[in-house]
Amino acid sequence: MVIVKSSSALNSINFQNPFAFVPTMGNLHEGHLSLIKFAKENYSEVIASIFVNPLQFGKNEDFASYPKTLDKDIEILEDLECNYLFLPEPNFAENLEIINPNFSDVLCGLSRPTHFHGVLTIIDKFLRLIKPNACLFGLKDYQQQLIIRDYVHRKKLRTDIISLPIIRENSGLAMSSRNNYLSKDDREYCGKIYSCIKKTAESLKTSSVKIATKQATDFLQNAGFEMDYLKILDADNLSEISERTNKILIAVAVNYKKVRLIDNILVSL
Ligand code: PAF
Numbered sequence: 001m002v003i004v005k006s007s008s009a010l011n012s013i014n015f016q017n018p019f020a021f022v023p024t025m026g027n028l029h030e031g032h033l034s035l036i037k038f039a040k041e042n043y044s045e046v047i048a049s050i051f052v053n054p055l056q057f058g059k060n061e062d063f064a065s066y067p068k069t070l071d072k073d074i075e076i077l078e079d080l081e082c083n084y085l086f087l088p089e090p091n092f093a094e095n096l097e098i099i100n101p102n103f104s105d106v107l108c109g110l111s112r113p114t115h116f117h118g119v120l121t122i123i124d125k126f127l128r129l130i131k132p133n134a135c136l137f138g139l140k141d142y143q144q145q146l147i148i149r150d151y152v153h154r155k156k157l158r159t160d161i162i163s164l165p166i167i168r169e170n171s172g173l174a175m176s177s178r179n180n181y182l183s184k185d186d187r188e189y190c191g192k193i194y195s196c197i198k199k200t201a202e203s204l205k206t207s208s209v210k211i212a213t214k215q216a217t218d219f220l221q222n223a224g225f226e227m228d229y230l231k232i233l234d235a236d237n238l239s240e241i242s243e244r245t246n247k248i249l250i251a252v253a254v255n256y257k258k259v260r261l262i263d264n265i266l267v268s269l
Pocket of ligand 1: 024053056119123
């Protein structure tokens, strides 16, 4: 694997087309690996990046303590035969004009009002620099991939946005670098989040959105989760469910022992 440490060095690479890009913040887990594996299987070459993007963290969030495991990440990427790893220079996120996303005034955008601006600004820089044929994201960050997909479409960037299924721990807990903040027992316990949204998807067959939302929220609160939100929305545009809805998103964000955990499930109608 070739490790590229500057934007200028990137320009001299002749990628074999079609090639895929997997942006990450490192601390790679099975969720990331599924993206790299998919990219290896479906594209001629794969470039991953590791950059903990300061623009997407709020003032009181975990930017400084975000888990860093570069040596292990490099080993994992080499095992998967990833072709290139881009490690941007520390000033990569400086002096950028912040981009305003659509769909950011709901769900995670309410409690993290600058988060998606930061994500979109850095992804825009990556895409314009690397110009990949495809860029891969995990569906755990449903809102993130929707916002990026919308932006790429509006700006007519020539990159396909590919979103791949959530990878889960045995307990059902969605894989996330932040799971490392929790003990093994806690991670087992947090499998309740996924059981809850699965059950909510079932109960939508007989209950109204309002009742299903209340039941799920009560369940999670009683189980000791501090709620940010549990919302049932139109998956295409994150608006309230209407007669035009053909796919439903059940999305949840909670804090457990001060660790923010998100998850979601899609229900086709
Ligand atoms: O999902 C992430 O890890 C980050 O938000 C991303 C897409 C790498 C942008 O910094």
